[in-house]
Amino acid sequence: MLVKTFQAASMAEALRMVKAELGPDAMILSTKKEKTGGLFGFFSKQVYRVTAAIDPVRKPAPSAPVPPAYREQQVRERTAKEDLENSMLAPLARELRELRERVEALSRREEPARQEPETGLPQMAAAQEAGISLNNIPRGDLEEIKKLLLNTLAKSQEGGGARTIQWPNAEQSAAEGQTGAEILPEDSPLAQELSRNGISTDLIRKILDTLATLPVEGGSQTVRSRLGETFGRLIKFAGTLKLRKNSPRIIALVGPTGVGKTTTTAKLAAMYALNRGNKVALITMDIFRVGAVEQLKTYSRIMGIPLEVASTPKELEKAVEKHAACDLIFVDTAGRSHKDKEKLDEMKNFLDNKIPIEVYLCLSATTKDRELEEILSRFSIFQISKVVFTKIDESESLGNMINLLMKDNLQIAYFTTGQRVPEDIEVATSAKLAELILRGAPNE
Template sequence: MLVKTFEAVDMSEALRMVKAELGPDAMIISSRKEKKKGLFGFFSKPVVQVTAGLEMKPRQPAQNPYREAPEPQLSAKEMMESSMLAPLARELKELRERVEILSRKETAARAGAAPRAEEPAVKPAVVAPVPEPATDPGTKPIAKQDLEEMKKLLFKTLAAREAGEGAARAEAPAPAAQPKAKSADPGEVKGFGGLRGALRMVVNELHRKGLERGAVRAVMEQLQPEAKRGGTAETIRPFLPQAFKSVIKCAGPLTLKKNGPRIIALVGPTGVGKTTTVAKLAALYSLREGHRAALVTIDNFRVGAVEQLKTYSRIMGVPVEVAATPMELEAAIELHSDKELILIDTAGRSPKDMEKIGELKGFLESRFAIEIHLCLAATTRDRELQEIVERFGVLPISRVIFTKLDESESYGCIVNAHLRTKFPLSFFTTGQRVPEDLEIATAGRLAGLVLGECKQ
């Protein structure tokens, strides 16, 4: 890792120097403020010292285009068959050599005799020539009948080899008949076997939409009155949107006051789009609704994140502050206490790094009332969403924002995570445009996405 220390009059200038020297991928290792001595020890002025590092990626060795391809390997089945047939192959080879030797001896014994117009009953297979052993003068010529018997034995063995595998399969006992199980839908959810056909079809449909068993049960409880009236799957399905609305709780739009700011911090794993979501919220409530807003970032680990938020602030005309310590965060909030909305962008944290999540908790434990919204991506799997919520649960989370709905094919995970955590849903993001791709979360919108009744 390449490590360098930069000195500037403030944090913004120091970050600009880091980006210019090491690039946007640089990581801030430490930062501190100190007073630099002036002339004869007087006229000292505060400066910021920032230590940054850049991970040097090792070069990958170039692949040799002329490298020979590895020889094909035998499969396990081919190796097994080869090992099973090896003894039989050796036996056949020895038998063919013996027949050939006997044939040559027969020919030598009848040397000088007139050839007989007699063909063997069975034409022998072509075999590779083998060296002829020395002929013993005292060897008794072999009778032709014995030679024919040896040849028949050879061909019989060859035929048995070819038909051996098929005969073994034919003689193998048939597997015992298993009791026929009751037919069921491949997507049937366990625990709902007692439902009659109409409800079971709806249950399986919800399961295929990505809802886990607990979420399916919560939705189905809302459909029980219609089912008791003898409804079919076709008559019950139109009641699904209303059933979703009954179990999904959304926070609604932000309510702002004139006598003090509402302070909201966005937290979550890396890469879920917190910085872009902060900019979208600022644009929605400052540009469209005319509220006074300010931005604060405590993401000092990615140099590019600060510059990105500053770019958005210049476009929207919204002030932005950079805080490197909890004291600086409180000072920034105090500076903009006349605003109606203060949005705080935080650094992404891995759910497996509890130390970093603990540091984030220390930042947000302030004398000011900071409302924490957890950002989650709709493209995340159920098991990972559960782990993220559990790890970030050390923070006082009050709302959940789901991002990247435009990149997801299934939305059942949103319902599952919401019903497990009971945190109200506040916003959905559906793209990168600011502020167009942001919408207030509603149960009807989520139901339409899950059931495929509305497009993204």
Template sequence: MGKAASDQDQEITLQQALRSCDIDEKIIQDMIRRLSGAEILEDKDSEKAHRSLEKFLKKTIRVASGITLYSDKPKIVALIGPTGVGKTTTLAKIAAKFVLEKGVSAALITADTYRISAVEQLKTYSDILGLPIEIVYSPEALQQAIEKHSDKQLILIDTAGRSQYNEFQMKELMGLLKANKDIEKHLVLSSTTKHRDAEEILNRFMPCEPERVIFTKTDETSSLGLIMNLLYKKKIALSYVTNGQSVPDDITPASYQKLVEMLLR
């Protein structure tokens, strides 16, 4: 009987678990309204708690499982975002997943000419994967590179990290992305970013019209509430999460089940 009481004392409810990972209180209150009292007070490790959270997420957050290729033309994807969030490594992970695991034909383009190390890093990955790489300095050069590799199934574009406070850099990025209307933009954010800063980054990058968001460095924080707080009732969808530096292993296409596991880990 003493052991049973001890186990109950250690039980963490779904509601407590979400509060402990810094989920915004308004989201928790919305969840309480949508779920029954029994569901919100379930042990966080129970199957019922996981199902309840997944049901709530499906109603309030958009998830796009990775990148979906076209059957009749190349899929063009650009990674955009602030400095230091891991865009180049993330792009290499995506490329490696498609090339090594799915046999997809791909090409890499880098517009990150501000950092020599970024170009060299991507060149190294292109050599390892046997992929062509183009270095571009203008929207016109970007369009030419895209046309050059129109026979590929996937074209991945790396862009320079931009400060959301630098208007010139943001306008330059917008001009680059207008080179081709078919570019699908994925905003890359670090999971270690403070919520207020992440909200501002998202708002500042919205003129670039990102359709997806990738969260990196999920292994570097014990609280992943930022993901839920930032995407709650937003049109932008979660596409990938990354959890380390290893290429291509440490990246996972987003799913509701994966998000539940991360929030309740």
């Protein structure tokens, strides 16, 4: 028996390697997910190991029938890409069918109409019903139209790869007499994708209306790029931190428990210290959660960044003064339930001092709309400067982010998309937000 272990960045890729080298009859002996490289889990990468075997002599046994439960799972696992593709083809197919039926109706009624030239009533009724005039349309032309419609309809219903969604340019739209509202109806594929993400109906309408007013320059553009430009007009994006000349920018991260503030603080420190070469210091106020200080100490030691612990407002002031020569100081705070008003007031008093601290609110992308609104309302006592959305990778849909940002006119600073430090964080941009919203859509 031949036994071999395969390693890949994803389980699907590892299984493809097994099939390619050992064939479809290979038997999976074990699967394992683990992290490799790095130090203390820092900068490590996740890999999948699959051990498989095959008997090169024995004739493989006939494959067992696929269980119904597995078949159902395969159906459920159809990608959002396929769903969106089908939703794009359905309206086109429906319109072509309707037009074909109208042409066929005209063809059937055309001959009797010619036999009654005095009144012309059948001909007028058919034209009125179809919305097309039969005047001066020869029968041969009608047959050609029918053939063209049938061929086009057949092509639209054929399977295949992902379609390209393109925007008509200004000349095409003018020639076809189309306005932005006609190009982007509320039942369009884009509107359906926005709705699937959980964006509220009134905001979808606002997004489509804004998108329809954008100028189209130089030919066709993708849905993703146009949507990104639209988000850029409707949502505030903070961009990269700008440094001060004579004093550090001090940023405190606040938020509910479990949203990943400590990891996000470490990611921000690594982004600006390791990737951009800025002088950074860390301060932690999270002395209540078991292991929180030790976790940040480990990160600071690996990155070579100083860390201070502050348990009182006075200690916070001293820590800031100690590192006044830094470009950036990131402050990690203790997680607080938005329902615990007493603890929130206590933290507010802690941060209310002569130090110019910018407060960033950390929110999880997995949180529901109503709870996000409640969290924002309770944490608004901190005079929130910007928001950071964490756990993007754990959320199936991101409409809750759009709803909150647009309704409350918030400024977004960063997205985090995993646990790796510093890889899984990036500056929030309108283009990236559009990419995240359309991540299940076909390639445009």
